[in-house]
Amino acid sequence: MDMVKNFHMAQGLGETSYAHNSRLQKEVIESVMDMTLSSAMEACADVETVSIADLGCSSGRNTLSVVENVIRTVCERRRETTRQLPEFMVFLNDLPSNDFNALFSLVPEFVQKVKAEHDDGGEILVSVAGVPGSFYGRLFPSSSLHFITSFTSLHWLSQVPAGLLNKGESINKGNIYMSPASPPSVATRYVKQFQEDFSQFLRSRSQELVVGGRIVFSMLGRRNHDSHEKINECPFFETLGKSLSILISQKMVAEEKVDSFNLPYYAPSTQELEDQVYREGSFTIDSMKQDYHDWTIKYTPKMLSNFCIAATKSLICHHFGEEIIEPLFETHTQLLCEKLMAGEDIGWSKIIVVLCKSVAR
Numbered sequence: 001m002d003m004v005k006n007f008h009m010a011q012g013l014g015e016t017s018y019a020h021n022s023r024l025q026k027e028v029i030e031s032v033m034d035m036t037l038s039s040a041m042e043a044c045a046d047v048e049t050v051s052i053a054d055l056g057c058s059s060g061r062n063t064l065s066v067v068e069n070v071i072r073t074v075c076e077r078r079r080e081t082t083r084q085l086p087e088f089m090v091f092l093n094d095l096p097s098n099d100f101n102a103l104f105s106l107v108p109e110f111v112q113k114v115k116a117e118h119d120d121g122g123e124i125l126v127s128v129a130g131v132p133g134s135f136y137g138r139l140f141p142s143s144s145l146h147f148i149t150s151f152t153s154l155h156w157l158s159q160v161p162a163g164l165l166n167k168g169e170s171i172n173k174g175n176i177y178m179s180p181a182s183p184p185s186v187a188t189r190y191v192k193q194f195q196e197d198f199s200q201f202l203r204s205r206s207q208e209l210v211v212g213g214r215i216v217f218s219m220l221g222r223r224n225h226d227s228h229e230k231i232n233e234c235p236f237f238e239t240l241g242k243s244l245s246i247l248i249s250q251k252m253v254a255e256e257k258v259d260s261f262n263l264p265y266y267a268p269s270t271q272e273l274e275d276q277v278y279r280e281g282s283f284t285i286d287s288m289k290q291d292y293h294d295w296t297i298k299y300t301p302k303m304l305s306n307f308c309i310a311a312t313k314s315l316i317c318h319h320f321g322e323e324i325i326e327p328l329f330e331t332h333t334q335l336l337c338e339k340l341m342a343g344e345d346i347g348w349s350k351i352i353v354v355l356c357k358s359v360a361r
């Protein structure tokens with residue numbers, strides 16, 4: 001339980017950095033926009049008051065840009081059939097520690113823009129609300145939503161899996177996540193945590209969506225099912241673990257402190273996602289795709305390291321203290337440079353899934 005609390009607290013410390021380092025996430029959203037919009041059209045075709053939610057919205061503009069596109073698409077489709085425009089209820093969810101004030105400060109401009117674009121003789125109503133809470137539980141009333149999105153968030157587990165320390169000794173020594181080099185006992189614990197979390201996510205969304213409603217989500221995934229294959233390494237976190245080992249050798253951080261540090265991160269395979277969806281039983285899979293983003297084409301090692309800081313700074317500060325950040329990420333950038341010069345990939349594999357709620361719960 002403490003771990004959950006710690007993770008959520010730690011997540012909060014880093015919200016601002018999410019907001020200012022969201023370029024990779026923006027690219028991810030753009031790459032799945034077509035699929036998102038066609039699913040929105042299916043889900044919201046005949047609805048008078050359209051309820052949409054973005055889960056893990058963070059505090060930057062990405063979330064509002066998704067919503068803006070969804071509203072535009074739904075309205076364009078309505079105009080084709082000369083029907084009256086619907087009203088929109090938009091729910092933006094993140095952990096309670098998210099900087100909702102920063103997010104809300106963007107809302108008036110967003111609403112004005114949407115109104116200016118769509119007020120052609122009629123009134124368009126867009127009501128926006130923040131919903132603080134974990135998406136690994138119920139957030140909304142039963143059958144109240146038509147369309148849900150969640151981008152680059154679901155690979156964050158609700159907590160670091162229990163049991164990674166055995167009598168004070170790490171069973172994941174030398175690794176900070178479920179790396180291909182981790183022993184099978186570590187993989188078992190991460191898999192169990194993922195299954196618990198993801199089934200809870202599906203169960204909650206199944207209750208909240210109307211029949212015919214859709215969820216579109218993208219998350220980081222493994223490139224194949226075998227978690228011990230090198231191709232499934234996360235280069236960002238692999239290099240972060242190596243950077244911590246270098247700091248141990250330079251006596252800048254205690255070995256035991258590093259041994260007890262693990263990220264609540266899990267990248268599933270498409271097969272695992274499929275299994276979980278079938279097991280839960282109320283969704284059909286409209287679409288599931290996987291692709292690979294090689295970030296070295298556009299970004300320097302320093303920029304990539306900054307993105308990694310944005311995603312992990314809060315967790316690292318919480319565990320090691322803020323003073324470690326500078327030396328750690330200098331080393332991290334250096335190691336990413338070396339990887340690049342050795343011709344290695346620095347990227348991630350992304351899975352995008354569209355689910356349709358097909359069975360009443």
Ligand SMILES: C[S@@+](CC[C@H](N)C(=O)[O-])C[C@H]1O[C@@H](n2cnc3c(N)ncnc32)[C@H](O)[C@@H]1O
Nearest residue numbers: 025056057058062094095134135151152153156
């Ligand atoms: C990398 S950011 C993605 C932000 C945004 N969706 C985007 O694509 O730009 C991940 C977000 O997920 C949120 N998050 C992580 N675990 C969560 C949970 N259990 N419930 C709700 N939000 C969560 C984090 O707080 C963070 O804002």
